[in-house]
Amino acid sequence: MAEPGNEERAKEPRTVPTISDVARHAGVSPMTVSRVLSGGQHVSATMRRKVETSVRALGYRRNENARSLRPGHRSGLVGVVVTNLANPYYAEVLEGIGEILSEANRRVVFGTSHEDPEEEARLIADFVGRQTEGLIVVPAGGPSEHLRPEQRHGVPLVFASRRQDGVDVDAVIVDDVRGAERVTALLLEEGHRRIAFVGNAVSVFTGQRRYEGFERAHAAAGVPVLPELVRRGQQDIHSAETAARELLALDEPPTAIFGANNRNMVGAIKALHAASAARGTDLFARVRLASFDTFDLEELVPGDLSVVTHDARELGRTAAELLLVRLQGKRPDRPTRTIELPTSIRTRRRSEERLPGTEPAQEPAQAASP
Amino acid sequence: MAEPGNEERAKEPRTVPTISDVARHAGVSPMTVSRVLSGGQHVSATMRRKVETSVRALGYRRNENARSLRPGHRSGLVGVVVTNLANPYYAEVLEGIGEILSEANRRVVFGTSHEDPEEEARLIADFVGRQTEGLIVVPAGGPSEHLRPEQRHGVPLVFASRRQDGVDVDAVIVDDVRGAERVTALLLEEGHRRIAFVGNAVSVFTGQRRYEGFERAHAAAGVPVLPELVRRGQQDIHSAETAARELLALDEPPTAIFGANNRNMVGAIKALHAASAARGTDLFARVRLASFDTFDLEELVPGDLSVVTHDARELGRTAAELLLVRLQGKRPDRPTRTIELPTSIRTRRRSEERLPGTEPAQEPAQAASP
Numbered sequence: 001m002a003e004p005g006n007e008e009r010a011k012e013p014r015t016v017p018t019i020s021d022v023a024r025h026a027g028v029s030p031m032t033v034s035r036v037l038s039g040g041q042h043v044s045a046t047m048r049r050k051v052e053t054s055v056r057a058l059g060y061r062r063n064e065n066a067r068s069l070r071p072g073h074r075s076g077l078v079g080v081v082v083t084n085l086a087n088p089y090y091a092e093v094l095e096g097i098g099e100i101l102s103e104a105n106r107r108v109v110f111g112t113s114h115e116d117p118e119e120e121a122r123l124i125a126d127f128v129g130r131q132t133e134g135l136i137v138v139p140a141g142g143p144s145e146h147l148r149p150e151q152r153h154g155v156p157l158v159f160a161s162r163r164q165d166g167v168d169v170d171a172v173i174v175d176d177v178r179g180a181e182r183v184t185a186l187l188l189e190e191g192h193r194r195i196a197f198v199g200n201a202v203s204v205f206t207g208q209r210r211y212e213g214f215e216r217a218h219a220a221a222g223v224p225v226l227p228e229l230v231r232r233g234q235q236d237i238h239s240a241e242t243a244a245r246e247l248l249a250l251d252e253p254p255t256a257i258f259g260a261n262n263r264n265m266v267g268a269i270k271a272l273h274a275a276s277a278a279r280g281t282d283l284f285a286r287v288r289l290a291s292f293d294t295f296d297l298e299e300l301v302p303g304d305l306s307v308v309t310h311d312a313r314e315l316g317r318t319a320a321e322l323l324l325v326r327l328q329g330k331r332p333d334r335p336t337r338t339i340e341l342p343t344s345i346r347t348r349r350r351s352e353e354r355l356p357g358t359e360p361a362q363e364p365a366q367a368a369s370p
Numbered sequence: 371m372a373e374p375g376n377e378e379r380a381k382e383p384r385t386v387p388t389i390s391d392v393a394r395h396a397g398v399s400p401m402t403v404s405r406v407l408s409g410g411q412h413v414s415a416t417m418r419r420k421v422e423t424s425v426r427a428l429g430y431r432r433n434e435n436a437r438s439l440r441p442g443h444r445s446g447l448v449g450v451v452v453t454n455l456a457n458p459y460y461a462e463v464l465e466g467i468g469e470i471l472s473e474a475n476r477r478v479v480f481g482t483s484h485e486d487p488e489e490e491a492r493l494i495a496d497f498v499g500r501q502t503e504g505l506i507v508v509p510a511g512g513p514s515e516h517l518r519p520e521q522r523h524g525v526p527l528v529f530a531s532r533r534q535d536g537v538d539v540d541a542v543i544v545d546d547v548r549g550a551e552r553v554t555a556l557l558l559e560e561g562h563r564r565i566a567f568v569g570n571a572v573s574v575f576t577g578q579r580r581y582e583g584f585e586r587a588h589a590a591a592g593v594p595v596l597p598e599l600v601r602r603g604q605q606d607i608h609s610a611e612t613a614a615r616e617l618l619a620l621d622e623p624p625t626a627i628f629g630a631n632n633r634n635m636v637g638a639i640k641a642l643h644a645a646s647a648a649r650g651t652d653l654f655a656r657v658r659l660a661s662f663d664t665f666d667l668e669e670l671v672p673g674d675l676s677v678v679t680h681d682a683r684e685l686g687r688t689a690a691e692l693l694l695v696r697l698q699g700k701r702p703d704r705p706t707r708t709i710e711l712p713t714s715i716r717t718r719r720r721s722e723e724r725l726p727g728t729e730p731a732q733e734p735a736q737a738a739s740p
Contacts, residue, residue, distance in 0.1 A: 056491065059521050077479070077500070085465055091455045098482060107496060109447070110480040112468060121426060126477060130447070151429045237666075266666055273669050296607075296636055299643050300670040 017058040026054035078323065079127030080108050081137045083115045084235065087263055089293055089312050090138070093160060096316020097136055104324055106133070113140045115201070115235050121146035128155050134323045139164040141203035156326035160319040162205035163338065170322040171338040172315050176206050176292070179308040179343035180213025181220075183290045184258060186306060186345070188221045192256040192288060196229040196247050198240055198268055199260025207232060210260040210292055229254050240267025241274075248275045248283065256288035265291035269301060285350075299348065306347040315341055387428040396424035448693065449497030450478050451507045453485045454605065457633055459663055459682050460508070463530060466686020467506055474694055476503070483510045485571070485605050491516035498525050504693045509534040511573035526696035530689040532575035533708065540692040541708040542685050546576050546662070549678040549713035550583025551590075553660045554628060556676060556715070558591045562626040562658060566599040566617050568610055568638055569630025577602060580630040580662055599624050610637025611644075618645045618653065626658040635661035639671060655720075669718065676717040685711055 019037075023030040028050060035043050036051040043051075054060075078101055082090040098108055109127055113120040117140045124146055127135060135157045139147065147157065147167045159171035187195050197214050200207040211232065218225045228250065231243040240263055247254055248271060257272075259265025269289070276283040284303030291298075292308045318339055325331070389407075393400040398420060405413050406421040424430075448471055452460040468478055479497055483490040487510045494516055497505060505527045509517070517527065517537045529541035557565050567584050570577040581602065588595045598620065601613040610633055617624055618641060627642075629635025639659070646653045654673030661668075662678045688709055695701070 052492075055495065056516060056521065059523060085461045086458065088456065088458050088461070091458070091461050094480075095455055095482065098480075102481070107500065108480050110464075110468075110478050111472070112465065122422075125425065130477065146426055151426065153429065269667060270669065295667070296665060297639060297667045297670065299640065300667060300672070302670070302672075 017060040019060075021058055022051065022054045022060045025058055026050045075131040075133055076106050077109050077127075077130065077132045078106050078320075079111070079124065079130075079132040079135045081111050081113050081120055081123050081127075081135070083113050083138050083140050084263075085112050086236070087261075088296070089262060092312035093138075093316040093319075096313035096318075097160075097320045098316075099313075100317050100320035100324070104320075113138075115140045115204070117142035117144075117146075124152065128153055134158070134327050136160055136319050136323055138162055139167075139205065141201065141205060156323060158319050158323045158326070160315060164205065168336050170326065170336050172318040172322065173338060173340055174206070174310050174315065175340050175343050176209035177213040177216070179310070179345070180210040180258070180260065180292060181217045182213075182343075183292070183306050183308050183345055184214045184217035185221065186347070187256045187258070187288060187290060188217060188223055190288065193223055194226060194229060194252065194254045195256040195258055196231070196244075196254035197225075197258050197260065198231045198234060198243050198247075198264040199258075200235050200264065201233045207260060214258060214260075234264055234267065237263050237267040237270065240264040241270045242267075244268035244271035245275065248272065248287075254287065256290065259289070259291045262291060262293035262295040265289070265293075266295050272303075301348075302350065304347070304349045304351075306345055308343050308345050310341050310343045387430040389430070391428055392421065392424045392430045395428055396420045445501040445503055446476050447479050447497075447500065447502045448476050448690075449481070449494065449500075449502040449505045451481050451483050451490055451493050451497075451505070453483050453508050453510055454633075455482050456606070457631075458666070459632060462682035463508075463686040463689075466683035466688075467530075467690045468686075469683075470687050470690035470694070474690075483508075485510045485574070487512035487514075487516075494522065498523055504528070504697050506530055506689050506693055508532055509537075509575065511571065511575060526693060528689050528693045528696075530685060534575065538706050540696065540706050542688045542692065543708060543710055544576070544680050544685065545710050545713050546579035547583040547586070549680070549715070550580040550628070550630065550662060551587045552583075552713075553662070553676050553678050553715055554584045554587035555590065556717070557626045557628070557658060557660060558587060558593055560626075560658065563593055564596060564599060564622065564624045565626040565628055566601070566614075566624035567595075567628050567630065568601045568604060568613050568617075568634040570605050570634065571603045577630060584628060584630075604634055604637065607633050607637045607640065610634040611640045612637075614638035614641035615645065618642065618657075624657065626660065629659070629661045632661060632663040632665040635659065635663075636665050642673075671718075672720065674717070674719045674721075676715055678713050678715050680711050680713045 019030050019033050023033045026033065028047060032043065032047060033051050036048050080094065080097060082094065084090060101108060109130065109132060111123040113123060120137070120140050124135060124137070132155060135152065135155055137157060137159060138161045139159060141164065144164050144167050145151065147164060157169045159169060161173060163171045163173055184195065197211060199210055202208065215225055229247065231247065234240040234243050244257065244267055257268050259268050272283045272287060284301065288304050289301065290306040294307055294309055298305060298307060389400050389403050393403045396403065398417060402413065402417060403421050406418050450464065450467060452464065454460060471478060479500065479502060481493040483493060490507070490510050494505060502525060505522065505525055507527060507529060508531045509529060511534065514534050514537050515521065517534060527539045529539060531543060533541045533543055554565065567581060569580055572578065585595055599617065601617065604610040604613050614627065614637055627638050629638050642653045642657060654671065658674050659671065660676040664677055664679055668675060668677060
């Protein structure tokens, strides 16, 4: 099958096509080629297609890196750091970011911090060294020295999903506190007095805020939070499953579990399923569930489930838009701002299984607060 | 909250720290700094930490782009194109790629083709223009002109998950044919004669190969494939759900469904769940399921389910390793090769629900074929 050496042949020195070659091939002016290549607005679709075909036919490429070093030119790269790509939530965020940035002719250089601030610092230093024009970061929490403007050499930074104390940059976050508060209040109204909290590390912005909402709802209802039912620090499904298994083994187990993100909820569901099988009893009938964020196949959960939702892709889009405003430098003196996206809650009860095609009841989305 | 202008201050001209500054700050030689920064092997962990701390304290950055333009230096960027990041499978592949590349001091520039060959071509042209050293691509299928060595300017390319006819490069794929064949044979042995196939587009490498395995098992058993039960072309959960809903509405519905990837299986499960609710009957007891690839919460599926699994992260790692061999140019004349990763099958039956902690039976992994 292989014809060895194919790969190598292309490396031999040969004439590199220029913009003029492309223009001649496409039958347009070099200026038009240049305009298409720089993603200019005032080019017809037909023209663009012609030029793109010729670019491909001739194998023409701009030297983007060389361009970025000339004054007034930009690398076109945006560095994005998420904490955990195994969570489909971040895949959605990333899709939203990519959608807006590619419209603006930018590409994403990508890294995962795995919730480790040191890895985050390494990634950011690396991205800045690669002349990225901007950064979008889901901060892991913890030390934030590497996020200071001097450390970034002034490269604009936008936070997505989380914010970090002491770092004053644009951010898009979710209304975590109220989302968690409202869903906890719902469980309390149903009469639950032993509600477990399974969530990620105390140092994580969203973990902190969702716990705050959980506490607020308890305080408002005059019900104490029970420390033995609070498990914080699970960053993946596996550790969440372990935490939930321990909760279910308590002498007095919880009657409800709030999973403060989808990884924690999925882990808790796996633990409930396994414990049900082991004991030969249906624990889903006894433990009411509530989740912050959706997950695949949530309709298969054989018990009552409330889900706090928001639009992850929109969050990504908004983060990219905030960054582009800074990159275009239209209002360099604009104070930083935080956009908080609203959540909504949907509840599915086994007793009232719905027919397909009818949507589960949804509370009205809250207005975005500035 | 905001102290406006914070972002701007950092842009003022100031002295840029040099390697010597870092060396002085860390109390090591400039050579050591240089060695740490280039990811050299012969540096102790202590030394590395010292240098990294000083780099961060001073805000030193190498100009990676400038380096890449000097002869003999490399950009350190690898372009990665996947077809659909909403599928957690590709998130796993990407994690594997990132793991190996970051050890080798390379970063990933990332894009999603959304199964569109034209978008794939645009991404690759863009990456090549940005001086990426190498490319790892999950090809969307369809036209492949843009994948030819001349179009890539000889930038090494590795295929992951799929291969593309007529493009002779290194590839890591899964033993799709045998995986699909074995799981279909299992259903046929159980007596199923109306097995539906729900999978992605005919033009997609894996869709093609898994269908081939499905057909082979039928041929071996002397059972005809029923065209009305074959639905190819679903690339996401939503379209798969629609296809499965149609199958379940047939006068003579299938007694088993093979989902040729996890998006198709999840869609089919959603359709089964909805149809069960609508008809007030448990269709999971009547329709046997088999899936190529795992998905979250598969244990909640209330019916018999077989899953063909393989290690997606390992697939990503292997793709990155193949690319690094080419980048290091150790054996430039080595013929291209395709590594086929083995699959295994696990089956969970509702009638024999297992206790937690005991693993479901797993067939032995097949040996990798070259």
